[in-house]
């Protein structure tokens with residue numbers, strides 16, 4: 079199983095996580111910029127954070143055989159703080175970096191006028207720089223917030239295929255599918271979405287334009303939930319090619335729109351298994367390689 | 379010297395416990411007329427800041443008497459829903475009974491729909507915000 083995690087906050091995670099992710103098949107990921115749990119109070123701390131994502135964190139991932147890319151943005155919560163708003167003017171110079179493959183995460187938190195303006199500004203940057211945009215859908219008032227997000231996307235003139243709406247669920251999937259945007263699902267240990275609910279959605283709505291991520295961060299989360307979802311898909315009768323489509327080809331297709339994805343294996347590391355290696359009648363069911371977070375060799 | 383002298387600086391320079399103490403000061407003076415207009419505006423800025431936090435102690439202090447009296451409906455409703463997400467009992471919310479309205483019930487009903495679609499339980503506090511069964515949505519009181 080080869081895995082591309084399209085939304086994970088690795089700067090909040092340990093090297094043990096990188097090792098376990100590699101062992102489970104993760105070979106590439108996108109780390110969107112987000113809220114650090116504690117409000118930032120100046121533009122400088124954003125600029126240093128973006129430098130860390132495109133510098134140190136990318137290097138840290140490479141030591142464990144994982145290609146790290148990131149997305150930059152002013153997150154929805156801090157969009158409400160005038161002291162942070164000025165970072166919008168700093169974004170274009172980061173959007174030119176080769177390691178930056180998208181804008182995000184942007185979107186709504188409390189659905190304020192400030193969040194409206196900042197979401198519109200990010201979508202305009204997506205149009206201008208021809209970059210994918212990762213849009214977070216709000217936890218409170220999700221249904222209304224998702225509908226409003228789709229309206230703002232339609233008004234912005236951005237091509238829907240350049241946008242993913244993330245943290246979707248049973249109630250919001252349909253409207254996003256109809257809009258032509260990509261559908262992102264964050265698989266969490268207990269809240270937003272779990273592997274079995276995800277499988278039920280894939281059975282009902284298909285695998286097209288679906289992205290599955292762990293959204294692991296400093297909260298209770300699990301960076302191996304992408305692999306566990308792949309295993310749950312196999313258990314439910316999907317074949318290895320379906321799993322590869324959802325966990326690898328779809329995110330590759332989405333972020334390749336940036337023209338910047340680098341998916342060559344890092345020196346000293348192997349490609350994860352593409353489905354050919356266990357295709358036909360020798361498909362491995364149960365995803366044994368996915369559920370065992372073994373840490374075979376230190377990659378330092 | 380006023381009731382909330384240096385309040386903003388105390389909040390910005392304080393750790394979480396000191397920030398909570400500032401919010402409690404605001405709550406204490408919500409009804410006694412001790413707050414000048416500019417202090418009330420500054421207080422609202424601090425309450426909004428606290429409502430963005432992920433620490434339930436800050437969010438619940440921010441939803442006390444000061445917010446109950448002065449915070450606008452939109453932000454106040456989001457504060458209530460945030461406490462539901464944090465599983466903080468809504469008894470902490472000032473004036474919940476007076477201020478709950480049809481829009482808050484609509485938000486609660488949408489969340490209950492999501493929870494049910496996910497096969498997850500609907501907590502009692504969320505249930506208490508739902509539109510009253512049978513009665514039409516008319517609780518704009």
Ligand SMILES: [Zn+2]
Pocket residue numbers: 085087110112183293
């Ligand atoms: Zn995130």
